[in-house]
Amino acid sequence: MIRFAEEKDRNKIITLWDICFPEEPDFNKYFFDNIFDIKKTLVYEKDKELVSMAQLLPYEIKGIGKVTYIYGAATAPSHRRKGYMKELLEYSFKLDKRHKRAASILIPANKELFGFYEGLGYKTAFYICEGVYTPNGLTGSYNEASYKDITKLMNLYTGNIERKRSYWKMYIDMYKALGGKIFIRKDAYAVVTDRVEEIMYSSDEGKNRLLNAVCEYLGKDTVRVVEKGFEPFGMIKKYKEFDVGNMYMNLMLN
Numbered sequence: 123m124i125r126f127a128e129e130k131d132r133n134k135i136i137t138l139w140d141i142c143f144p145e146e147p148d149f150n151k152y153f154f155d156n157i158f159d160i161k162k163t164l165v166y167e168k169d170k171e172l173v174s175m176a177q178l179l180p181y182e183i184k185g186i187g188k189v190t191y192i193y194g195a196a197t198a199p200s201h202r203r204k205g206y207m208k209e210l211l212e213y214s215f216k217l218d219k220r221h222k223r224a225a226s227i228l229i230p231a232n233k234e235l236f237g238f239y240e241g242l243g244y245k246t247a248f249y250i251c252e253g254v255y256t257p258n259g260l261t262g263s264y265n266e267a268s269y270k271d272i273t274k275l276m277n278l279y280t281g282n283i284e285r286k287r288s289y290w291k292m293y294i295d296m297y298k299a300l301g302g303k304i305f306i307r308k309d310a311y312a313v314v315t316d317r318v319e320e321i322m323y324s325s326d327e328g329k330n331r332l333l334n335a336v337c338e339y340l341g342k343d344t345v346r347v348v349e350k351g352f353e354p355f356g357m358i359k360k361y362k363e364f365d366v367g368n369m370y371m372n373l374m375l376n
Contacts, residue, residue, distance in 0.1 A: 124213045127163040127175070134172040135163060142196035152299055153375070157292065163194075164214060166206045173198050174206040178214055181374075182284040183224070186364055190218050192228040193375055211242055219361055226359040229376045236354065244357035247366040248282070251351020255318075255333045256344050262335025267294060267304035267311065275304070278311050278322045281350075282369040293373065305339075307332055313373060314339070317346035320372050348372065 127135060136154055143150065159177075166174035176195040182188050192214065197207050211226075218226055228244065230236050236246065267275060272290045279285055293313070297304055302315040309328030313319040314336055323329035337345050356371045 123167045124210060125165060125167065127160045127165045129160060131163075131165060131172060132160060135160070135165070135175060138172060138175060138196055138198060139194060141199065143194070148300055152296065156296070156299075157375070164210055166210050168201070168206070171198075173201040174210050176207070176210055176214065178217070181227070183227075183369075184282050184284055186366075187224040188222075189225045189227050189358075190214065190223055191374060192226060195228070195231075208242065215359070215361075223361065224364070225361055227356060227371065229356045229371070229374060233354075236357070239357050242359065244359045245366075246354045246356070247358040248354075248356030248369045248371040249350070249352050250348055250355045250370065250372060251353050252346060252348050254344050255337070255347045257334045257337045258330055260327070260331050260334050262331045262333070262338060264305035264307055264312075264332055264335045267306040269294065271306050274306060274308070275311055278309075278324060280322060281371060283371050283374070303339075305332060305336060312336055316340070317348070319348055321347055321349050 139154075140147070140150060162179055163175060163177050165172050174197040177193040179191040179193050180188065181191045192211065195207060195211075215226060226244070227248075228239065230239060265271070269291060272287050275290050276285065276287070294304060297313065302313065302319075305312045305314055307328055309325045310321065310323035310332040312321045312332050318333065318336060321329060321333070323332070333345065333347065337343070350370045352368070358366060360366075
């Protein structure tokens with residue numbers, strides 16, 4: 123049976139999540155304590171066992187409209203390859219069409235899953251690149267972003283997903299709690315953990331000065347950087363015709 127989760131399912135959902143996504147236990151705990159919305163979680167129940175689940179999170183793509191972001195799609199290891207996730211996602215497509223959403227989007231957890239999602243009608247449309255930056259001698263400077271910088275963050279961001287003020291508040295709080303930082307200048311920002319998870323900038327000089335400051339902060343001679351590019355990253359299933367081109371999505375709790 124496919125249905126939306128209820129509060130009685132919370133512990134089962136957390137258990138399945140920890141089994142399927144064990145890489146970041148600190149994030150998992152923070153997510154369920156502060157961000158998780160059980161009302162947006164679709165579950166597949168078989169013989170009273172929760173065998174598969176996915177969250178249907180509302181987002182908006184610039185120029186396209188409202189979409190559903192499929193997040194935390196997971197199936198219990200003993201129930202994989204039985205078609206449960208396929209049924210779950212097909213059910214979500216019906217809900218999307220009922221609510222007149224433009225598309226469903228997701229980020230496959232690994233390269234092998236791109237083929238699975240293609241079989242459900244998804245196409246690769248979002249791209250990034252990950253490279254290595256070496257400091258170039260420019261003096262770096264930054265401030266750590268706070269709520270007062272949200273307007274500046276919104277103006278610097280040039281990706282395709284609409285990011286409202288509530289989005290930035292959530293991420294500022296999350297990175298502060300989990301040990302990351304959002305560095306900002308007037309002409310660039312960088313989301314930093316042990317690498318730069320995202321960088322946006324209005325000038326190359328601003329980008330370089332900020333990345334120099336990041337290297338100094340991390341105490342590294344080089345730093346890995348994720349930004350716009352041409353490596354397949356995210357996929358979209360369209361319910362109506364529109365041009366997607368080469369789009370960018372990131373920091374979607376991925």
